[in-house]
């Protein structure tokens with residue numbers, strides 16, 4: 001890949017208490033790449049995404065982010081500038097107050113205002129409308145976010161990220177609350193962002209086959225290290241069985257490679 005990376009990770013160390021989650025992670029994330037992060041519960045996927053977003057400092061090594069020019073550590077950017085470079089869809093949404101779906105999605109434009117709530121109204125509204133269409137939530141635009149289902153609330157959060165429109169989109173389990181068609185459409189939407197808008201996406205995911213179907217690259221985390229690279233190279237039975245500590249079988253269906261669990265019963 002010849003383009004300038006959006007994110008450079010060098011010798012990254014992440015710890016939780018006295019436990020090392022990730023040791024010596026080296027990776028570059030470029031425009032046009034859709035990375036899925038795979039691994040068991042508690043392996044460190046959310047921790048990694050939070051570190052990539054600059055929400056927690058690395059415990060060792062270096063993380064640099066940028067767009068176009070030289071990359072710099074997250075701490076060297078003002079918050080609004082950093083919010084124009086990267087956005088994070090958290091795994092859970094916490095709503096302390098009522099707010100309409102449209103107001104919530106419009107909050108993604110805050111980094112582009114000259115002051116709090118001083119937005120280009122026309123531009124913001126057009127973006128909100130488009131994002132709600134993209135996530136299939138137009139019919140809920142006047143709804144109170146505290147009254148949405150888990151899957152609906154997560155799609156509103158995704159629409160907020162789309163409206164924020166950063167070149168680097170970080171998503172913690174974007175498909176976890178979604179039914180099967182919604183999982184497919186969200187993954188297709190993320191792939192479209194990558195292919196048609198040259199964004200970079202890094203998303204944690206528990207479904208190997210969704211990753212295989214839509215991602216361009218995978219990062220597989222395991223207790224003793226990681227594998228990273230294009231899907232065709234890294235989505236290997238051996239690596240997956242090692243990372244998930246379970247037996248899998250590889251099958252061909254509809255012209256695609258799928259990984260299924262081997263049930264013990």
Ligand SMILES: Nc1ncnc2c1ncn2[C@@H]1O[C@H](COP(=O)(O)OP(=O)(O)OP(=O)(O)O)[C@@H](O)[C@H]1O
Nearest residue numbers: 016017021039040041042043044045046047048204
């Ligand atoms: N603030 C914290 N203090 C101590 N340990 C923490 C903290 N936050 C997370 N951990 C631990 O770090 C480990 C990694 O957590 P993380 O949420 O990154 O895992 P994950 O791979 O995203 O898991 P899941 O697939 O279940 O969402 C877990 O063992 C968790 O208990």
